[in-house]
Amino acid sequence: xxxxxxTRNGILAGRSVFLSASVPSPDRAExxxxxxxxxxxxxxxxxxxxxxxxxxxxRLVFGGHPSISPLVAMVAGEYRSPIRLEEEPxxxxxxxxxxxxxxxxxxxxxxxxxxxxxxxxxTWHPMxxxxxxxRASGGPRFxxxxxxxxxxxxxxxRLAAMVCIGGMEGVEEEAELFASLRPGAPVFVMARTGGAxxxxxxxxxxxxxxxVIDDELLNELNPRLRRSDEELAAAPLENTPYAxxxxxxxxxxxxxxxxx
Amino acid sequence: xxxxxxxxxxxxxxxxxxLQTLAGAGAVKCxxxxxxxxxxxxFIAVLSAGTPESDLQAHRLEEALGRxxxxxxxxxxxxxxxxxxxxxxxxxxxxxxxxxxxxxLVAIAxxxxxxxxxxxxxxxxxxxxxxxxxxxxxxxxDAATVLPVGVRHLNAAVxxxxxxxxxxxxxxxxxxxxxDRRVFVSYRRVETTEVAEQLFDELxxxxxxxxxxxxxVPPGRDFQERLTxxxxxxxxIVVLESNTILHSEWVGHELAFxxxxxxxxxxxxxxxxxxxxxxxxxxxxSVRPEQLAPQATAVRKDSRLTPDCAxxxxxxxxxxxxxxxxxxxxxxxxxxxxxxxxxxxVDQAMDARGHLHVRVQHSGVDxxxxxxxxxxxxxxxxxxxxxxxxxxxxxxxxxFVAPSSFLEEGRRRRFEWLAERSLLGLIDxxxxxxxxxxxxxxxxxx
Numbered sequence: 161x162x163x164x165x166x167t168r169n170g171i172l173a174g175r176s177v178f179l180s181a182s183v184p185s186p187d188r189a190e191x192x193x194x195x196x197x198x199x200x201x202x203x204x205x206x207x208x209x210x211x212x213x214x215x216x217x218x219r220l221v222f223g224g225h226p227s228i229s230p231l232v233a234m235v236a237g238e239y240r241s242p243i244r245l246e247e248e249p250x251x252x253x254x255x256x257x258x259x260x261x262x263x264x265x266x267x268x269x270x271x272x273x274x275x276x277x278x279x280x281x282x283t284w285h286p287m288x289x290x291x292x293x294x295r296a297s298g299g300p301r302f303x304x305x306x307x308x309x310x311x312x313x314x315x316x317x318r319l320a321a322m323v324c325i326g327g328m329e330g331v332e333e334e335a336e337l338f339a340s341l342r343p344g345a346p347v348f349v350m351a352r353t354g355g356a357x358x359x360x361x362x363x364x365x366x367x368x369x370x371x372v373i374d375d376e377l378l379n380e381l382n383p384r385l386r387r388s389d390e391e392l393a394a395a396p397l398e399n400t401p402y403a404x405x406x407x408x409x410x411x412x413x414x415x416x417x418x419x420x
Numbered sequence: 421x422x423x424x425x426x427x428x429x430x431x432x433x434x435x436x437x438x439l440q441t442l443a444g445a446g447a448v449k450c451x452x453x454x455x456x457x458x459x460x461x462x463f464i465a466v467l468s469a470g471t472p473e474s475d476l477q478a479h480r481l482e483e484a485l486g487r488x489x490x491x492x493x494x495x496x497x498x499x500x501x502x503x504x505x506x507x508x509x510x511x512x513x514x515x516x517x518x519x520x521x522x523x524x525l526v527a528i529a530x531x532x533x534x535x536x537x538x539x540x541x542x543x544x545x546x547x548x549x550x551x552x553x554x555x556x557x558x559x560x561x562d563a564a565t566v567l568p569v570g571v572r573h574l575n576a577a578v579x580x581x582x583x584x585x586x587x588x589x590x591x592x593x594x595x596x597x598x599x600d601r602r603v604f605v606s607y608r609r610v611e612t613t614e615v616a617e618q619l620f621d622e623l624x625x626x627x628x629x630x631x632x633x634x635x636x637v638p639p640g641r642d643f644q645e646r647l648t649x650x651x652x653x654x655x656x657i658v659v660l661e662s663n664t665i666l667h668s669e670w671v672g673h674e675l676a677f678x679x680x681x682x683x684x685x686x687x688x689x690x691x692x693x694x695x696x697x698x699x700x701x702x703x704x705x706s707v708r709p710e711q712l713a714p715q716a717t718a719v720r721k722d723s724r725l726t727p728d729c730a731x732x733x734x735x736x737x738x739x740x741x742x743x744x745x746x747x748x749x750x751x752x753x754x755x756x757x758x759x760x761x762x763x764x765x766v767d768q769a770m771d772a773r774g775h776l777h778v779r780v781q782h783s784g785v786d787x788x789x790x791x792x793x794x795x796x797x798x799x800x801x802x803x804x805x806x807x808x809x810x811x812x813x814x815x816x817x818x819x820f821v822a823p824s825s826f827l828e829e830g831r832r833r834r835f836e837w838l839a840e841r842s843l844l845g846l847i848d849x850x851x852x853x854x855x856x857x858x859x860x861x862x863x864x865x866x
Contacts, residue, residue, distance in 0.1 A: 211850035
């Protein structure tokens with residue numbers, strides 16, 4: 161019987177994928193495109209990526225975000241049972257969430273709980289500057305500390321690739337840092353999730369390692385879909401098939417890792 | 421490839437429901453509906469007692485059934501029945517020859533006069549098992565007088581103000597159930613008990629099963645299982661945003677769970693309440709102080725919504741529920757279709773119930789697969805319906821794509837046991853690409 165769950169300890173064993181994602185806020189919509197049902201679309205993409213990575217035995221790494229962290233941690237719970245004191249004390253969780261010390265009291269309960277159950281690891285980073293940091297209007301609260309955290313986060317040699325979903329300035333900065341700190345590792349951009357990802361996908365002189373994976377796959381697929389049953393051809397895909405895209409993306413990462 | 425080929429018999433043209441009515445001296449009226457997610461097709465025949473009053477009630481019920489059926493699926497549509505819309509004799513329908521089709525005769529009684537069309541009822545009963553009868557009568561009527569002979573021992577659907585109250589029972593008997601119309605309401609008892617109960621009552625009229633969080637234990641070792649037990653079979657979560665909603669230990673977990681599974685979500689922003697920070701405003705409906713009864717600037721335990729406000733909130737819940745459920749189901753199926761096409765399995769067809777059929781040829785051998793996708797763990801009716809399609813095996817290989825909420829080993833083993841006996845494979849959505857490759861290669865699913 162096909163097993164319902166479990167990881168394959170497969171093509172991403174020992175490797176990590178860096179996720180950079182957030183839902184563009186309505187008041188930034190002028191710069192960062194907000195799709196219809198943006199929250200649902202981006203969450204769907206994040207959940208699909210998490211499942212695809214964890215199923216292949218990989219780890220997912222990202223900077224904490226109140227709407228993303230609990231979601232990813234909960235998906236991780238599907239693939240690993242809660243840690244018990246008497247077993248696997250050194251087991252490394254398959255999700256690693258990086259946070260600034262300033263947010264210790266703001267960690268969502270769901271994230272804290274999953275960390276306590278051993279299904280997510282929260283890594284705390286000290287503030288880069290004592291006291292108030294200068295911030296741009298509408299920008300993040302601790303820009304210098306965030307950048308320092310991102311640099312530290314991206315020095316992890318296990319990071320095999322980056323995936324950008326939606327997002328705003330944070331995604332743009334993380335993509336720029338990843339490209340410079342992890343040469344040779346691909347950056348996959350989900351243009352159809354809008355936000356900073358749509359901007360990165362359109363960049364003239366786009367870094368060749370930035371692959372607009374959703375467009376790539378769907379452009380290849382659409383002509384082939386039309387050859388199937390007439391009724392289906394008349395009703396093209398209603399939604400972006402994130403589960404399929406992320407599973408193909410993970411295959412690409414695995415192949416790239418295997419080829420060194 | 422047509423979806424209905426080589427399947428266990430379904431209705432023609434992939435119809436999900438046939439609705440036939442005999443009321444008045446006019447011809448029999450036939451209507452057909454497709455695009456409705458049902459586990460088995462259904463033939464519903466509405467028969468009046470043969471009096472002007474019961475004729476009127478029969479027409480009203482037929483219209484109400486039609487509206488409800490269309491609302492059950494985003495792709496729900498009225499389609500042309502094979503008979504062209506009329507037949508020469510009531511109860512004549514190709515559905516009678518389809519074993520898997522549910523058959524229900526709805527006998528609409530008059531308030532006081534005897535049931536003149538009793539011979540038709542008795543003909544139906546003589547057709548044997550599988551032919552169900554639902555007597556429908558107005559409250560206060562004398563069953564011994566108004567109901568047809570032969571069915572007076574059955575429980576009748578009794579209506580008070582409108583025969584439309586019987587829609588629920590008709591569809592239930594026809595197997596068009598509420599398994600996907602389950603809503604979970606998250607609220608703070610100290611503040612919004614009355615509002616929660618009010619929504620419970622209102623949504624129940626729309627054939628929703630509404631669950632309020634009456635049973636609460638603190639998160640603990642069985643936390644994941646607890647959340648799964650409460651939410652895994654639900655299609656939607658509604659959060660009543662009152663002043664202390666964020667004090668709930670559960671609401672954050674519940675919303676994360678809902679997002680993980682693409683469940684519908686809606687926040688009802690009550691006066692004096694705080695917004696849960698993990699929901700965009702597009703998933704929020706606001707209630708003004710004057711829309712509370714009694715009017716108040718902050719919701720209280722005894723506050724209720726005004727009737728108009730309650731109707732508007734419920735309408736929003738219903739539409740969000742339908743949207744989320746349809747989107748989730750379509751999203752899973754779209755990923756399956758994309759993966760199959762990517763791997764070369766392009767001979768695909770979708771039936772009216774939303775099941776995907778795939779035919780592949782590999783090494784000169786034809787194989788057929790039938791795939792179901794669900795945003796919730798499969799229920800017993802799903803396994804039964806799948807077995808109807810796939811039995812006696814092994815010609816058609818069935819596969820169910822469902823969320824992987826079965827962390828608990830015992831539950832998982834039971835589902836796998838049942839799936840095996842239903843000739844059905846079970847996978848979670850994290851394996852869609854894997855399975856598509858196997859199907860394209862004509863391999864066994866297990």
